[in-house]
Amino acid sequence: MATEGDKLFNQAVKKGQSSGGWFSSSSSKHEAAADLFQQSANAYKAEANFSAAGLAFSREADERIKQGDAQHEAVQAWVNAGRCYKKTEPSKAVEVLGRAVAGLIKQGQFRQAADREKEIAQIWAQDNLDIAKARDSYVRAGEWYKQEEANATANQCYQQAAEHSADLGDFGRAIELYEQVGDWSLASPLTKYSVKEYWLRACLCAMAMGDLVTCHRLLTTFSQKDVTFPSTREYKLAAAVMDACEQGDVDAFTQSVFEYDQLTKLDNSKTGILLRIKKGLEMEQDGLT
Structure with missing residues (x-):
């Protein structure tokens, strides 16, 4: 039986694939599809279906990118996707958070990029998923924090990187x-x-x-x-x-x-x-x- 999340997801897919109309632009079509994917993701979250929510947020980000003027919203959608995937599929969480990091770097938002890179490091470190990758992510985050003069947080990241290096x-x-x-x-x-x-x-x-x-x-x-x-x-x-x-x-x-x-x-x-x-x-x- 289709859930509310499923229904909204299917509507979003159809909207994104539609040809639009005489009085609608391609941008508005993708914006409408993105909004539906976001609604679908939130419905899935309410249903505790976090993998589906992660996918829906990812699809929202794709549609935001197609809008052409919604880069900030796309980054936020990837961040939301990552937080959903963290609960069920850590490797996918890292993938979408990596896209968020790339988007933030492109926008010159290095402090926010550091926050997300630190989040990636924590995912890799959790349950010793990949300590080497956790170490490298902590170093990158530390470099960006230092660049933004967030020295205390930079030190914390470098300390974590040092501990992981010793563990390795x-x-x-x-x-x-x-x-x-x-x-x-x-x-x-x-x-x-x-x-x-x-x-x-x-x-x-x-x-x-x-x-x-x-x-x-x-x-x-x-x-x-x-x-x-x-x-x-x-x-x-x-x-x-x-x-x-x-x-x-x-x-x-x-x-x-x-x-x-x-x-x-x-x-x-x-x-x-x-x-x-x-x-x-x-x-x-x-x-x-």
């Missing part, structure tokens, strides 16, 4: 991103407090790569940028873990991590990196490296 084992890229976020954060009194966290993560990534030379360099560089850094618990953890790695001492590593965790709970990201460092230490101790 791309520690070199993670270090670059953490250094970048740290430098930006250091420049503002409002974000300076978080710098020690980014610097700790960068040092841990270097050790996860087995690159103690880079870790030494980072600790020295960071201490020069902020003379208070060596007095922080983050610095002391990084230095203790580095010493344990240099000595090949798993017990010392475990003790330093335990003591830190007693006062400052480790999050999943740092825990994952530390486990990788520990595994390398254990293999070295067992003579497997």
Whole structure:
């Protein structure tokens, strides 16, 4: 049995394919079709048929484009389609939100484009759908936010990109991103407090790569940028873990991590990196490296 959404969708299709009339323009025909597709999408949403709603909003966007002077409305239709598809078909959500991003860039709306690119990143990251693509989308969003001087949001995106890089084992890229976020954060009194966290993560990534030379360099560089850094618990953890790695001492590593965790709970990201460092230490101790 056809639903209200189905009826409106079929009317929209017929309107878009009609030849119009003597007193109607092609633009008005597409506008009428777009309005019907929008009504259909909203009816489908009321019916909780989100895949159908996503398709209807997508078709609305197509008709808006054909109008020739409704680019903003087309972008909004793609955004609406993406939010419907997110509930049922994430890959389609990414596709239509990508069209929205392209439309916003064409209009010079980089802040809004960044919002939608961030939304795409969140979709890729959800349930680990595609962490590499999530990382890349966060970087793009961060670049656009930075361009628009939305620095706090840019930092959040770069931080997410750095964490995903570490999850992927791309520690070199993670270090670059953490250094970048740290430098930006250091420049503002409002974000300076978080710098020690980014610097700790960068040092841990270097050790996860087995690159103690880079870790030494980072600790020295960071201490020069902020003379208070060596007095922080983050610095002391990084230095203790580095010493344990240099000595090949798993017990010392475990003790330093335990003591830190007693006062400052480790999050999943740092825990994952530390486990990788520990595994390398254990293999070295067992003579497997």
